[in-house]
Amino acid sequence: MDMFISLWNFIGKLRDQIQDPRLSLDEAFDKFCHGIYDFGPFFDHVLGYCKASQENPNKVLFLKYEDLKEDISSQLKHLAVFLGVPFTEDEDKQGVVEEIAKICSFEELKEVEVNNKGFHVTGIPHTDFFRKGKVGDWSNYLTPSMVERLDKLIHEKLDNSALTFKLSS
Numbered sequence: 001m002d003m004f005i006s007l008w009n010f011i012g013k014l015r016d017q018i019q020d021p022r023l024s025l026d027e028a029f030d031k032f033c034h035g036i037y038d039f040g041p042f043f044d045h046v047l048g049y050c051k052a053s054q055e056n057p058n059k060v061l062f063l064k065y066e067d068l069k070e071d072i073s074s075q076l077k078h079l080a081v082f083l084g085v086p087f088t089e090d091e092d093k094q095g096v097v098e099e100i101a102k103i104c105s106f107e108e109l110k111e112v113e114v115n116n117k118g119f120h121v122t123g124i125p126h127t128d129f130f131r132k133g134k135v136g137d138w139s140n141y142l143t144p145s146m147v148e149r150l151d152k153l154i155h156e157k158l159d160n161s162a163l164t165f166k167l168s169s
Contacts, residue, residue, distance in 0.1 A: 002135060004138065004150070005138045005142070013128045047157070061082045064165070
């Protein structure tokens, strides 16, 4: 749900730049639920990567933003092992994981000078790649009927997969 809201905001900024009318939240939501959006059907896309990580766990690592926000230390350790750079207990005790988590936090990355100035090669301002980075912000946008519709769609699309999402705000 957060991904949809972030995408809607981002695409809206792109449309503003080329003076193309923004889609209303209702219109964008309906298209999204029907698998019509700028990068293809969301569930097919995500399930493809999830399946690839299950079939090739040494080549594809599947992380969820919500998990990173919930327990960054465990996720960073998991990433390090995947990359072949496991942490030792001594490094962990010295605060290495916590320091990496701080340096790579959304808040810190948003403030890095390169992310506050200039443009991507596509012409998109670097600032447009950062919004809030908050889990559950969808609850400020989606109506109860939208949440119910998307919740049903999520269960329908992910029912026979190992992929789950925490949907509480």
